[in-house]
Amino acid sequence: MTKASREDLVEAAHRSIRKGSASFRAASRLFDRTTRERVWMLYAWCRACDDLADDQDHGGALGPQLNPEARLATIRTLTELAFAGEETGNPAFDALGQLAREVPMTRAMADDVIAGFALDAAEWRPRSETDMLRYCYHVAGAVGVMMAAVMGVPEGDEDTLDRACDLGLAFQLNNIVRDVLEDDAADRRYLPVEWTVEEDVPMGELTKPHYRPQLVRIVARACDLARAYEASARVGAARLQFRQRWAILAAANIYGAIGRKVVERGAHAWDHRVRTTKAEKLRLVLGAGWEAVRASPAAAPAPKPSRRELAALAR
Numbered sequence: 001m002t003k004a005s006r007e008d009l010v011e012a013a014h015r016s017i018r019k020g021s022a023s024f025r026a027a028s029r030l031f032d033r034t035t036r037e038r039v040w041m042l043y044a045w046c047r048a049c050d051d052l053a054d055d056q057d058h059g060g061a062l063g064p065q066l067n068p069e070a071r072l073a074t075i076r077t078l079t080e081l082a083f084a085g086e087e088t089g090n091p092a093f094d095a096l097g098q099l100a101r102e103v104p105m106t107r108a109m110a111d112d113v114i115a116g117f118a119l120d121a122a123e124w125r126p127r128s129e130t131d132m133l134r135y136c137y138h139v140a141g142a143v144g145v146m147m148a149a150v151m152g153v154p155e156g157d158e159d160t161l162d163r164a165c166d167l168g169l170a171f172q173l174n175n176i177v178r179d180v181l182e183d184d185a186a187d188r189r190y191l192p193v194e195w196t197v198e199e200d201v202p203m204g205e206l207t208k209p210h211y212r213p214q215l216v217r218i219v220a221r222a223c224d225l226a227r228a229y230e231a232s233a234r235v236g237a238a239r240l241q242f243r244q245r246w247a248i249l250a251a252a253n254i255y256g257a258i259g260r261k262v263v264e265r266g267a268h269a270w271d272h273r274v275r276t277t278k279a280e281k282l283r284l285v286l287g288a289g290w291e292a293v294r295a296s297p298a299a300a301p302a303p304k305p306s307r308r309e310l311a312a313l314a315r
Contacts, residue, residue: 003087009098010037012091013044020047023254026281030247038103038150041095045082046113046143048092049075053117068121075114083107105149112142112311120188127193129225130305130313135190136172137165137310144168144233145307151244158308163236165307166229167252173226174259177219181207181270191218212267219269223259230256231300238295245295249288254281 004012017025017040028039052071078088082097099105116138126132148164149155176183176190183190184207196206199214206215230252237248257276262269276284291297 004091004094006098009091009095010040013037013040013095016040016044016047016092023276023281024251026285027247027251027254030243030250030285032243035151035244038099039147041099042146042150044092045096048090049114049117053120072117072121075117079110079114083110099150103149103152104155105146106155109142109146109149112138113146116142125189125193126191129192129194132190132192133169133305134310134313136169137307140168140172141165141307141310142168151240159302160236160239162302162307163233166236166303167233167248170226170230170233170252171255173222173229174255177222177262178258178274180215180219191222195221216266220263223263226256226259228303231298232302234297235300238297242292246289246292249291250285253284253288257284
């Protein structure tokens with residue numbers, strides 16, 4: 001088998017992001033070429049892991065969900081081979097291996113992401129707000145840490161890594177509120193059980209039409225958390241180089257708009273899947289450019305629990 005060149009891996013990664021995420025692809029265009037290619041390669045690995053875990057194609061319809069442990073074992077094996085510098089036969093995992101040779105990315109960072117797929121494989125459900133944030137950490141916050149490594153943030157810069165993680169947490173919270181009905185149809189629930197109990201909603205009934213007012217209130221609560229983590233992330237973004245800062249702020253604006261739309265639509269938020277239009281994306285990207293030029297975000301404390309506290313919950 002002929003070893004794929006870096007150019008081949010980048011092209012395959014570009015095809016993946018083009019198919020899998022219009023929002024993230026739009027933001028990635030703002031990076032310089034080298035960073036953009038590295039971001040695509042990281043995305044390709046995350047997307048491939050997600051597809052393997054859920055037996056789907058670029059976030060499409062879920063497969064039959066048979067043998068989740070076997071799929072998880074495949075993810076771990078291919079990731080281990082990638083970090084060892086071995087050929088995996090899968091362009092997305094080979095891209096991760098290439099990336100690990102270029103930036104200060106560690107196997108521990110990747111393992112934190114894989115732990116999120118393990119939670120899904122175990123049919124795990126969050127009981128508390130902290131449980132929900134723990135899940136968000138593994139499936140998105142830990143990816144934010146890897147993104148920071150791609151952008152050259154050193155492993156010892158703990159506060160900036162925390163802020164990068166916070167952006168991932170905000171992204172995932174926005175995804176959860178947008179996809180709550182789709183997830184429920186797939187028998188997956190990511191909003192805390194304790195929140196539904198406080199709203200006097202019986203187990204498994206939250207997405208039923210007669211409980212829509214309670215769902216709206218619970219979702220607004222999750223969006224409040226997302227905004228706090230997003231504000232914290234903007235503080236970290238101000239420390240990046242201009243083009244990196246612009247791209248990160250654009251992504252924050254685009255994903256933040258999803259949560260804001262869900263809240264604005266109230267009980268009708270799930271009549272159609274919430275998206276941002278091309279015109280809206282352009283406006284949000286231009287707004288991010290102005291923010292990037294100013295590079296003076298409002299002061300925002302790092303929310304609790306922190307990245308290290310969330311990571312420690314799995315140990």
